[in-house]
Amino acid sequence: MRPGTLLRWHALKHILKSEISEIEDGSSIFDIGSYDGEISYNLKRIFQNLEFVIVDIDKSGLQLAAEKGLDTLYTSALNLPVKDNKVDFILCLDLIEHVKEDNALIKEISRVLKKHGKVILTTPMQNGVSFPFLSRKKSKTINKNWGHVRKGYSLENIVKLFRNNDLMIVKISKYFNFFSRLVYRFNHLPRIPLKGKGLLYRMIIRLEPYIKNGAEEHIIVCKKR
Structure with a gap:
């Protein structure tokens, strides 16, 4: 599992399982x-009677998902080939900061979601992700290398974005x-042995x-009105 995905899984697994x-x-x-x-693959092993569909525009990623036995859908999240009010639950994990048309994304999620269906969304806070003992410039470069088109969101902006699209x-x-960001930073220090970095990271x-x-x-759970 990639380092960022592994972090996300440990951070979210209790909330995901509960919801x-x-x-x-x-x-x-x-x-x-x-x-x-x-993450869906891990969840599918727990919730075997649910249908998990991986939506992405990266065919190589979808191929890997298909090899895990997951259903896949090659399409843009801004134009889902799904009728209104059809999906029970949506995961949108660290995606919105990569999308220029953020309101269009949330609008499309709300469109396909059933009434009272839920969304779990994660995204950086308004100043982006920083790393202890790294300069602001270097932290900003890491965020850009992740493909972020904006630093992140204030809670106020997220609330407004969801409220405008029928999501509560x-x-x-x-x-x-802080500690996870500190050990994540070790990935950018070649002098630290790779094996040691990985073990410390997984522990923290x-x-x-x-x-x-x-x-x-942010970790945000929303329900469609």
């Missing part, structure tokens, strides 16, 4: 912009705490659900 456990067998979950569907926030949390990110100090990413 998804409430939906009925046979329900559909769209995982939008997740590349290879690693029901739960707010955060992740990517397991604490994500319990330590929120200095977290710089």
